[in-house]
Amino acid sequence: MGNLNTTVLAIQAHPDDTEIFCAGTLALLKQKGFKIVIATMTPGGMGGVTHDEKGTAKIRGEEATRAAAILDAEYYCLEQRDGYVFDNTEARIAVTSLIQKVKADVVFTHLPFDYHPDHRATSYIVEAGTILATLPNVPTEETPLKRTPLLYYTSPFGFTNNMGGKITDPSFFVDITSTFEKKKEMLSFHESQKKVMELMFNIADFFEDMRDSDQNMGKIAGVRYAEAYWQNTGGGFPKDPLIQKILKEYRR
Numbered sequence: 001m002g003n004l005n006t007t008v009l010a011i012q013a014h015p016d017d018t019e020i021f022c023a024g025t026l027a028l029l030k031q032k033g034f035k036i037v038i039a040t041m042t043p044g045g046m047g048g049v050t051h052d053e054k055g056t057a058k059i060r061g062e063e064a065t066r067a068a069a070i071l072d073a074e075y076y077c078l079e080q081r082d083g084y085v086f087d088n089t090e091a092r093i094a095v096t097s098l099i100q101k102v103k104a105d106v107v108f109t110h111l112p113f114d115y116h117p118d119h120r121a122t123s124y125i126v127e128a129g130t131i132l133a134t135l136p137n138v139p140t141e142e143t144p145l146k147r148t149p150l151l152y153y154t155s156p157f158g159f160t161n162n163m164g165g166k167i168t169d170p171s172f173f174v175d176i177t178s179t180f181e182k183k184k185e186m187l188s189f190h191e192s193q194k195k196v197m198e199l200m201f202n203i204a205d206f207f208e209d210m211r212d213s214d215q216n217m218g219k220i221a222g223v224r225y226a227e228a229y230w231q232n233t234g235g236g237f238p239k240d241p242l243i244q245k246i247l248k249e250y251r252r
C-alpha cells in the first residue's frame with residue numbers, strides 16, 4: 001500500500017470533533033502523502049445559541065468544510081440528527097456507503113467508551129459499517145471494497161471515559177508538536193462553538209481547552225503535544241499496524 005494511494009477517513013459525530021481529536025495526526029499523514037477525508041455523522045444542529053437547528057447546521061457545515069480544506073480534505077455529512085445519534089440500519093448503511101465511495105484504507109472514529117453519547121453511538125455505527133464494507137449483499141450503491149479498512153479510535157476529551165475515570169492504555173501516542181499550529185488553525189474555523197462550550201461545559205476558552213488536553217496527553221507521552229490512538233485488532237479487523245509504521249518517528 002503506497003502512501004499516495006492510501007486514504008484515511010475520519011468519521012466523528014460532530015463538526016469540530018475531528019479537529020479536536022485527530023487533526024494533528026491527520027496533518028502528519030497528509031505530509032506523508034495520504035489522502036484525507038473528513039465526515040461527521042451529524043451537521044451539529046444542536047451546537048448553536050444564535051440560530052435554530054437548521055441555521056446552526058448550515059453554519060457548522062461551512063465551518064467544517066473550511067477546516068477540512070486546510071488538509072485538502074473532502075468533507076461529508078451523514079445527516080443524522082445531532083444529539084440523537086442511534087445505532088440503526090440506515091446509519092450503518094450510510095457509513096458503509098461512504099467508506100466504499102472514498103475507498104477508505106483506514107478509518108478513524110471515537111472510542112466506544114467516550115464521554116459523549118453521540119460519540120459512543122458513532123463508534124458502534126462506524127465499527128459495524130467498516131466491517132461490512134467488503135460484503136456484496138450490503139445494500140449500497142457503491143462497489144464493495146477488496147479489503148476491510150483498518151480501524152483506529154481517537155481519544156476522548158480530557159482523556160477520561162464516560163464515567164469520568166482516567167484512561168491509561170492507548171495503543172500508542174502520536175507526537176503532534178510539529179502540526180499543533182495547523183490543528184489550531186483548523187479548529188479556529190469552528191468559531192460558532194465558543195459560546196456553546198461556555199454554556200454546556202463552562203469552558204471559557206474552547207481553544208485553550210483543546211491545548212490543555214493535548215498537553216496533558218503529551219506529558220504522559222513525554223512530548224509537548226500528543227494525540228492518543230487505539231487500534232481495533234479484534235474479530236475480523238486486519239491487524240497491520242500501518243499508522244504506527246508510517247508515523248514511526250512520531251510514535252510514542
Ligand SMILES: [Zn+2]
Binds near residue numbers: 013014017116119
Ligand atoms: Zn462531538
